[in-house]
Amino acid sequence: MKVAFLGTGLMGLPMAQRLLEANVEVIAYNRTPEKLEPLKAAGAEVVTRPYQAISAAECSILMLSNAAAIYSVLLSDRSWQSVAGRSIIQMGTITPTESKEIRDAVVAAGGEYIEAPVLGSTPEVKDGKLIVMVGAHQEQYQRHLELFQHFSPEPLLVGPVGTAAALKLALNQLIASMTTAFALSVGFAQRQGVSVDLFMYILRQSALYAPTFDKKLQRMLDSNYANPNFSTKHLMKDIDLFIDEAKSTSLNLSGVEGVRDIIDTAMKMSLSDADYSSIFSAINSSTDGA
Known part of the structure; x- marks a missing residue:
């Protein structure tokens, strides 16, 4: 599996590094390209446009600061056309209302949307002990469970999108x-x-x-x-x-x-x-x- 990772800040960077350590192929994008250097050195493919990451991977993890940043990344360049047939996994902190609105937009574009915000900070990322709370259907949760387990020993299915x-x-x-x-x-x-x-x-x-x-x-x-x-x-x-x-x-x-x-x-x-x-x-x- 190749995973696109969009957003490599304080939490996103060690999360992407943890995937690389588990031999998961990572293609990374950040609005500040300099922040990608540690991932490039660790073996990740880095790109300059978000659509390049989204179109090249089966699923995309979003670890962005807010809903505005999510829309900025998903709507920039050809990103929106790249969403079709892809899984978008939103792992940052946004409101339930924002999460549902983004889900509706992603589904309308032909993709699937899962929310999976995390509790914990950088020490828990490095130890693989984040608490991952998943808002999705049961089938979506099961299909992505192995990916979530790179971050958490027991990812929790909370309910539909909005509840997590x-x-x-x-x-x-x-x-x-x-x-x-x-x-x-x-x-x-x-x-x-x-x-x-x-x-x-x-x-x-x-x-x-x-x-x-x-x-x-x-x-x-x-x-x-x-x-x-x-x-x-x-x-x-x-x-x-x-x-x-x-x-x-x-x-x-x-x-x-x-x-x-x-x-x-x-x-x-x-x-x-x-x-x-x-x-x-x-x-x-x-x-x-x-």
């Missing part, structure tokens, strides 16, 4: 809200003269504990947000997607809107490209380094 996209947004909302709540509690403990070590000792013994707290704690205490696995700006994008999609429900969104305000503050502090644990600085700027 919704699940991914629900989980990313939780990432933002949990990290914000944790940062606030750490900052409060510091300001009250409570040892962070003691706070964490109690927290780790309780039902409140989540492993992500320890993953982000030292970054927060050191104000070290370099080399992110997931940036503040990408978390902001996902929260905006969640809020936009959830507005059609009867849910009370005041809590996540408050979280969004804090992430926005971090963005205004020039922390857009920093690790999202920079939320701590947006909440506790006067206690940084304490």
